Amino acid sequence: MRVTIVSGSTKAESTVVKLCRYIATCMEAEGHEAQIFDLATMPLPVMCETEKYDDHEHVNNLKAWLDGADGIVLATPEYHGAMSGALKNALDFLWPEFGGKPVAVASVAGGTVGVSSMLMLQTIMRQVHAINSPEWISLCGSDREFNEDGTPENEKAAERIQKACVKLSALMKALR
Numbered sequence: 001m002r003v004t005i006v007s008g009s010t011k012a013e014s015t016v017v018k019l020c021r022y023i024a025t026c027m028e029a030e031g032h033e034a035q036i037f038d039l040a041t042m043p044l045p046v047m048c049e050t051e052k053y054d055d056h057e058h059v060n061n062l063k064a065w066l067d068g069a070d071g072i073v074l075a076t077p078e079y080h081g082a083m084s085g086a087l088k089n090a091l092d093f094l095w096p097e098f099g100g101k102p103v104a105v106a107s108v109a110g111g112t113v114g115v116s117s118m119l120m121l122q123t124i125m126r127q128v129h130a131i132n133s134p135e136w137i138s139l140c141g142s143d144r145e146f147n148e149d150g151t152p153e154n155e156k157a158a159e160r161i162q163k164a165c166v167k168l169s170a171l172m173k174a175l176r
Helices: 016-028 057-067 083-090 115-127 155-175
Strands: 002-007 033-038 073-075 101-110 139-140
Touching: 002 016, 002 057, 016 033, 016 073, 016 083, 016 101, 016 139, 016 155, 033 057, 073 115, 073 155, 101 115, 101 155, 139 155
Parallel strands: 002 033, 002 073, 073 101, 101 139
Antiparallel strands: none
16 A cells, blocks of 8 residues: 655755655655655645646656555644644645545754644645544654664654554555
């Protein structure tokens, strides 16, 4: 099965991108194919309801990747208690692509915990008829550090990420 991971950071090599890569590794360890849609390297135009985007490569790719996914992970930096504007903009291009699919959410926060952005993402996912995975991933403080090999420096953070991936994998299999 295929998992599409959307990195909501606009900063190349951000902690969110590192987290997405580790999630991809964990999902591959669960036997899935993982692909990362990185908004830093595949930026989208600002969505406007009166415009047509049929010829925009990144918009078309994002829709196709999510449409072909059996599971989705949405990862965001938490800015002022909310998801990134780039991720919210990306979500505005979508909705049928989420229908009936399991979605896990993840955040990276500079503060103590990034719960607000994940609550918002889960609310949006309910509105687009996705199925929220019961585990989420929040990295803050020292949890945000990654080794050169791409693994989290904090073993407990790595275990939490792996647990969330196992739960998403189980949900994907149950819904198949």
